[in-house]
Amino acid sequence: MRTIIAGLLGGLAMYVWATIAHLSPLAQIGIHTMPNDRIVVAALQLNLGKTAGVYIYPTPAVGGAMAPAAGAPKTQVAGMLSYDPAAPTALSPRQLGTEFGLEIVESLLMAMIAALAAVGFGRRFGIAILVGLIAGMATNLSYWNWWGFGLDYTLANGFIELMKFVVAGLVIALLLGRKPKPAT
Numbered sequence: 001m002r003t004i005i006a007g008l009l010g011g012l013a014m015y016v017w018a019t020i021a022h023l024s025p026l027a028q029i030g031i032h033t034m035p036n037d038r039i040v041v042a043a044l045q046l047n048l049g050k051t052a053g054v055y056i057y058p059t060p061a062v063g064g065a066m067a068p069a070a071g072a073p074k075t076q077v078a079g080m081l082s083y084d085p086a087a088p089t090a091l092s093p094r095q096l097g098t099e100f101g102l103e104i105v106e107s108l109l110m111a112m113i114a115a116l117a118a119v120g121f122g123r124r125f126g127i128a129i130l131v132g133l134i135a136g137m138a139t140n141l142s143y144w145n146w147w148g149f150g151l152d153y154t155l156a157n158g159f160i161e162l163m164k165f166v167v168a169g170l171v172i173a174l175l176l177g178r179k180p181k182p183a184t
Contacts, residue, residue, distance in 0.1 A: 006175035007111030010168035011104035017167040018103060021160045030153020044083060052084045056147075080147045106135075107168045114172050121173045128169020129162075136161035 021027060034040055048055070057079055088095075110131055114124040136158035144154040 002176065003111050003115040004108065006114075006172045007108035008104060009175060010111055010172040011100075011107030013171045014103045014107050014164045014168040015100050018099070018160065018164055021163065026156055026160065029156035030150040044081075045085065048083055048085070050085050052086070053082075055081045055083055057081070078148065080143075103164065103168075106164070107172070110165060110168055111172045111176070114169070114176055121177070124173035124176060125169050128165050128172060132162040132165025132169070135165060 058076065110128055113131065114127055117124060117127055119127075140149070140154045140158040140161065143149040144151060
C-alpha cells in the first residue's frame with residue numbers, strides 16, 4: 001500500500017513539474033513558427049483532407065527504405081509532420097486528464113521499481129534518476145537522430161522528461177523510506 005501511495009503522490013509531483021515546465025520558456029526552446037502557415041495549412045488540407053496521422057516526406061522508396069535513387073541529389077528537404085485536421089485550438093480537459101493519467105502510471109511503475117530494489121533513500125533516488133535519463137533519451141534522441149529534430153529542442157525536452165522522474169523519484173524515495181531492516 002505504501003508503494004501505491006508513493007506512486008500516486010510521485011505522479012502528482014510529476015504532473016505539477018511537467019505543467020510548470022510546459023508553461024515556462026523551457027518548453028518553447030527549439031520551437032519555430034512556420035512562415036506563411038496559412039498557405040501550408042491550405043496545402044495540407046487539400047492533400048491530406050480529413051486523414052489525421054504522422055506523415056514523412058519525401059515518400060520512402062519501395063520497401064520503406066530512405067535510400068536515394070540513382071542520380072538523386074545527396075541532400076533534400078525531409079521531415080515528419082503530425083497532422084490533425086480537427087485539432088483543438090487550446091489544451092482540452094481530455095488532453096490534460098490523459099497526461100495526468102500517464103504521469104500517474106509512469107510514477108506508479110517507478111515506485112514499483114524503487115520498492116523492488118529494497119534499498120535506501122539514496123539508491124532509490126538514483127534509480128529514479130537513471131529511469132528519467134532513459135525516458136528522456138528514448139524518444140527525444142531518436143527523433144533528433146532520425147528526423148532532424150533540433151538539438152536545442154531535443155535537449156530541452158529530454159531535460160523536462162528527466163526532471164519528471166527526479167521530482168517523482170524524490171517523493172517516492174522519501175515515502176518508501178529507508179532500507180528495510182532484516183528480520184531477526
